[in-house]
């Protein structure tokens with residue numbers, strides 16, 4: 086009985102506290118702040134929470150058919166990258182590949198693997214370099230930074246030359262790694278100047294490496310980024326001359 090009385094006292098105190106915070110609440114009923122419609126859409130997750138959920142667009146499922154259906158090289162031709170063992174690997178000199186579809190705001194899942202055999206002469210930016218470009222313009226760096234230092238805003242998990250990753254969570258070369266990206270496209274005013282910059286959150290191997298960062302503009306190798314008006318854009322994967330592999334790529338439009 087004592088316990089019931091105590092609970093009632095606590096509930097009374099909490100109710101009084103919340104009403105004191107906003108006197109208008111005293112006139113309200115609980116259902117006045119309950120929203121039922123439209124009902125939230127049902128999405129079925131994958132069994133392992135890594136494969137595509139039911140509402141995702143699968144951009145690469147490990148087959149050549151999937152690659153040819155969804156990707157081209159920069160000339161609009163079939164990609165020259167190599168498909169084997171459920172993954173696609175950069176073939177040096179064949180150039181970037183890009184999705185045929187263009188995207189604005191999205192959730193992207195992509196898995197990548199640095200080459201397993203490391204050239205002992207390779208270091209810094211020369212080891213397992215590739216990249217994932219959001220809208221073809223904003224590079225999330227792919228690099229083998231397992232015991233390989235480089236400039237902090239150019240290592241794996243960085244938005245190249247803009248934001249270093251919060252931590253270095255790279256696995257050994259030859260092991261598969263994941264990127265999960267939440268990307269909000271920039272918005273532009275009628276005069277084509279930027280209204281709100283692109284924003285991105287990234288988890289690498291399930292660990293937060295970019296926390297809702299505000300990008301300065303499209304990635305530049307040399308110089309300061311600057312926004313220029315653009316519409317929806319492709320996901321682009323970089324050929325930087327190293328045989329980096331990708332698999333299980335899917336995207337959800339937001």
Ligand code: MG
Nearest residue numbers: 214215216227
């Ligand atoms: Mg790169």
